[in-house]
Amino acid sequence: MEDKLMLMIPGPTPVPEQVLLAMAKHPIGHRSADFSRLVADTTAGLKWLHQTTGNVLVLCSSGTGAMEAGIINFLSAGDRVLCCENGKFGERWVKLAQAFGLDVDLVQAPWGKPLDPEAIRAKLEADTDKQIKAVILTHSETSTGVINDLETISGYIRAHGALSIVDAVTSLGAANVPIDAWGLDVVASGSQKGYMIPPGLGFVAVSDRAWKAYETATLPKFYLDLGKYRKAAQKDSNPFTPPVNLYYALDAALKIMQREGLENIFARHAKLTRATRAAIKALNLPLYAADEVGSPAITAVAPVEVAAEDIRSFTKKHFDILLAGGQDDLKGKIFRIGHLGFVSGRDVLTAIAAIEAALTGLGYSNFTSGAGVAAAAAELAK
Amino acid sequence: MEDKLMLMIPGPTPVPEQVLLAMAKHPIGHRSADFSRLVADTTAGLKWLHQTTGNVLVLCSSGTGAMEAGIINFLSAGDRVLCCENGKFGERWVKLAQAFGLDVDLVQAPWGKPLDPEAIRAKLEADTDKQIKAVILTHSETSTGVINDLETISGYIRAHGALSIVDAVTSLGAANVPIDAWGLDVVASGSQKGYMIPPGLGFVAVSDRAWKAYETATLPKFYLDLGKYRKAAQKDSNPFTPPVNLYYALDAALKIMQREGLENIFARHAKLTRATRAAIKALNLPLYAADEVGSPAITAVAPVEVAAEDIRSFTKKHFDILLAGGQDDLKGKIFRIGHLGFVSGRDVLTAIAAIEAALTGLGYSNFTSGAGVAAAAAELAK
Structure with missing residues (x-):
């Protein structure tokens, strides 16, 4: 649109x-x-x-x-x-x-x-x-x-x-x-x-x-x-x-x-990161970086059973959500969810919901519908 | 304002x-x-x-x-x-x-x-x-x-x-x-x-x-x-x-x-330049560059009987018109009228009218009131 x-x-x-x-x-x-x-x-x-x-x-x-x-x-x-x-x-x-x-x-x-x-x-x-x-x-x-x-x-x-x-x-x-x-x-x-x-x-x-x-x-x-x-x-x-x-x-x-204040800004980014990572785990998709070293700006996901670029295309085409792809050697191997700057919990929920829809649309069934959104919401509620 | x-x-x-x-x-x-x-x-x-x-x-x-x-x-x-x-x-x-x-x-x-x-x-x-x-x-x-x-x-x-x-x-x-x-x-x-x-x-x-x-x-x-x-x-x-x-x-x-078209853009700038220069001459103020080499972007004026910076301050204070000053050795010796880009004949008329008002306000009387505006208008009408 x-x-x-x-x-x-x-x-x-x-x-x-x-x-x-x-x-x-x-x-x-x-x-x-x-x-x-x-x-x-x-x-x-x-x-x-x-x-x-x-x-x-x-x-x-x-x-x-x-x-x-x-x-x-x-x-x-x-x-x-x-x-x-x-x-x-x-x-x-x-x-x-x-x-x-x-x-x-x-x-x-x-x-x-x-x-x-x-x-x-x-x-x-x-x-x-x-x-x-x-x-x-x-x-x-x-x-x-x-x-x-x-x-x-x-x-x-x-x-x-x-x-x-x-x-x-x-x-x-x-x-x-x-x-x-x-x-x-x-x-x-x-x-x-x-x-x-x-x-x-x-x-x-x-x-x-x-x-x-x-x-x-x-x-x-x-x-x-x-x-x-x-x-x-x-x-x-x-x-x-x-x-x-x-x-x-x-x-x-x-x-x-x-x-907003520095502490609140950092806490918001930390929470968005936890919510995103919890959701990706709930969708049984591999996170590219370990929790302890996950950037508060961006979360990289390395899906195996479904192509990263197909997920990006789907969310772009059906929901006008732009996710980032992998660069250089990682092209096609990961997609990246930015949660940096003017981003709220609502945006993360939205992106996760769209990713769930993409996974379903692409035939990936290794997750319970709604599990990603629920996991993100649970983190955001903490 | x-x-x-x-x-x-x-x-x-x-x-x-x-x-x-x-x-x-x-x-x-x-x-x-x-x-x-x-x-x-x-x-x-x-x-x-x-x-x-x-x-x-x-x-x-x-x-x-x-x-x-x-x-x-x-x-x-x-x-x-x-x-x-x-x-x-x-x-x-x-x-x-x-x-x-x-x-x-x-x-x-x-x-x-x-x-x-x-x-x-x-x-x-x-x-x-x-x-x-x-x-x-x-x-x-x-x-x-x-x-x-x-x-x-x-x-x-x-x-x-x-x-x-x-x-x-x-x-x-x-x-x-x-x-x-x-x-x-x-x-x-x-x-x-x-x-x-x-x-x-x-x-x-x-x-x-x-x-x-x-x-x-x-x-x-x-x-x-x-x-x-x-x-x-x-x-x-x-x-x-x-x-x-x-x-x-x-x-x-x-x-x-x-x-607008390239030829029209160039013709507009040439006309604004001629109008500006004609007006400055009608105000009996010295132009810093000769007519043949006057830039189509900007006209520099080197007033003698009235301070360049006073003219700039006057037009800024009373009319919210920003003229450029001189740089380096020319600081205080010239002021510059930009007529570059999204500028029309109306803008040149306005600037000249304000400069006339500044000259009068600053006690400079070596011109006939309205002469600058009239000279600019005459060039613009050609």
């Missing part, structure tokens, strides 16, 4: 009506006092969301642009870095690091499994002459629905002295990422995720330690030179024309988030 | 209501068939606007991001380039080229004057061993309201064999920029100008000759690697999450532009 689409993917995520309408306002001049107030307000909101007193800088870019900024501002060609990879976005870090001539060492885990903090600790402890300048990793691995133990890993990185450079694209605004408390150095994210706004803004939080590294980093940069953004931020401004209407959206969304 | 702002600056420019409302639609998945159709449609529209059969790639960036992409994809560190500079955005090209380690030779003209094509020709003819890999210039110099003779300069560049890399940020959609006919290689622009949509999209048109240079260019790149965008464009897609809602705006704006 036209205009009836329901997004249950890890991004773009659903956008609240008041955020959509905020974007439809006429742009104002980005060098005006009114816009400076908007920059000041949203910056305060971003620091609240990132739980930091340091800089949180706003780029006109996708999340990948924010990730690239996290590399090129703090490192020099030839620098040794430790990339941690357990999915497609971990791979993207490796590709990014290699594109800029970094000397990449790797810690890997199989897709669907979490990074092993002890493997990272061992690598760092073996690096007695401190050649590793940065440890680069993904917090919530969107491709597999696994969340890595960033707090523990960050502790090991701090003990070593390297910078931590983190993709928090699908964890910020869904899971606790207390940047200052965990001592994270560079944290990249994007607007179309927990922020509940459309794509187009990238965010980079930068610690004082990272700014020290910035002073000696020599990778060439201009548009993504965070020093320019820091300087402009001191005047509540931007070095280059910012996406004014997406700032309206950011402002509206941060206000919604602040009214 | 709240929400009554009228933008007469060179960007962001005013946005049509249907474009604003298009942005307020819920985002769809950027890997969906529906979004691919949107990419295909907007790509066709962009090729029409750029008058090219080559690639026009869409970035999530400001115009500066598009400019950077124009450098890093086609050049290598140490390459000699000829930067042509006659204003702030020419200076930005120089800074960009230097940031990426290019060997920059310069042709300059004073701010407010056009580039001298013969000076560029002389430099190119003297380069008999073809060390100059690219000539980098600004078409419409937004900081001064001067348009450079790109057609002639492009001819000289083609005769030499270097690539042309052009900032057409405030000329595309206002003046004729027939990319194929003029043999331009790399042309960068941004959404918040002639496109009539809010900031957030960058565009880069790339010729076959430029793609050949891409194959051997070694500057590091990832997020702005146009090869990735070209590859994705073959499938009507994007390498990284695109700003979906700005694509809605782009689609709506291109349809408006196509209904």
Whole structure:
């Protein structure tokens, strides 16, 4: 049905009506006092969301642009870095690091499994002459629905002295990422995720330690030179024309988030995750990641007796619900249910009901009708 | 008065209501068939606007991001380039080229004057061993309201064999920029100008000759690697999450532009420019650029007996009209009237009437009341 689409993917995520309408306002001049107030307000909101007193800088870019900024501002060609990879976005870090001539060492885990903090600790402890300048990793691995133990890993990185450079694209605004408390150095994210706004803004939080590294980093940069953004931020401004209407959206969304409160936001995502996982189990479908490491943003399901892509096609065709597919090697092997951002228990119930209908429609009978919805409802009622 | 702002600056420019409302639609998945159709449609529209059969790639960036992409994809560190500079955005090209380690030779003209094509020709003819890999210039110099003779300069560049890399940020959609006919290689622009949509999209048109240079260019790149965008464009897609809602705006704006027609768009901008310039002359205020080189996007005025910033403050305070100020050395010395994008004769009449009121209010009496409006109206009536 036209205009009836329901997004249950890890991004773009659903956008609240008041955020959509905020974007439809006429742009104002980005060098005006009114816009400076908007920059000041949203910056305060971003620091609240990132739980930091340091800089949180706003780029006109996708999340990948924010990730690239996290590399090129703090490192020099030839620098040794430790990339941690357990999915497609971990791979993207490796590709990014290699594109800029970094000397990449790797810690890997199989897709669907979490990074092993002890493997990272061992690598760092073996690096007695401190050649590793940065440890680069993904917090919530969107491709597999696994969340890595960033707090523990960050502790090991701090003990070593390297910078931590983190993709928090699908964890910020869904899971606790207390940047200052965990001592994270560079944290990249994007607007179309927990922020509940459309794509187009990238965010980079930068610690004082990272700014020290910035002073000696020599990778060439201009548009993504965070020093320019820091300087402009001191005047509540931007070095280059910012996406004014997406700032309206950011402002509206941060206000919604602040009214809900960080703890409630994290609790909601945790509950939606439990409800989704309970439902999938009740449908006797294999979860791709274990409960203990399930991402609060997305749940990946690896059906065996019925094709993942057929389930996605069915829910799209009959119910206008968009589920995410698998990426790269996982294409056709998993489907992923996004429960990130502007998503409520009602949405999870709806998606599970549609998945049940799809399973039935596709001839899969290894479950009791209604069991998924009931399991989700039971978790939501807790 | 709240929400009554009228933008007469060179960007962001005013946005049509249907474009604003298009942005307020819920985002769809950027890997969906529906979004691919949107990419295909907007790509066709962009090729029409750029008058090219080559690639026009869409970035999530400001115009500066598009400019950077124009450098890093086609050049290598140490390459000699000829930067042509006659204003702030020419200076930005120089800074960009230097940031990426290019060997920059310069042709300059004073701010407010056009580039001298013969000076560029002389430099190119003297380069008999073809060390100059690219000539980098600004078409419409937004900081001064001067348009450079790109057609002639492009001819000289083609005769030499270097690539042309052009900032057409405030000329595309206002003046004729027939990319194929003029043999331009790399042309960068941004959404918040002639496109009539809010900031957030960058565009880069790339010729076959430029793609050949891409194959051997070694500057590091990832997020702005146009090869990735070209590859994705073959499938009507994007390498990284695109700003979906700005694509809605782009689609709506291109349809408006196509209904108006390229010739009519250019004629409208030329007429608005003539009307603005006639009015300023009738007010006995000095124009900063000569008639023959006046940009179709913006007219700079250099008042002597009354302070430029006072005029801007007056029109903002009393009439909610935002005029642009001078930048850098020109701060306080000029004000600039944007007449770019979604601007009609009515807007120019309005701005001139407000400027007249400001002049009177500020005690400037060296004009006949109504003379500016009458002169503008006379030009508009032609």
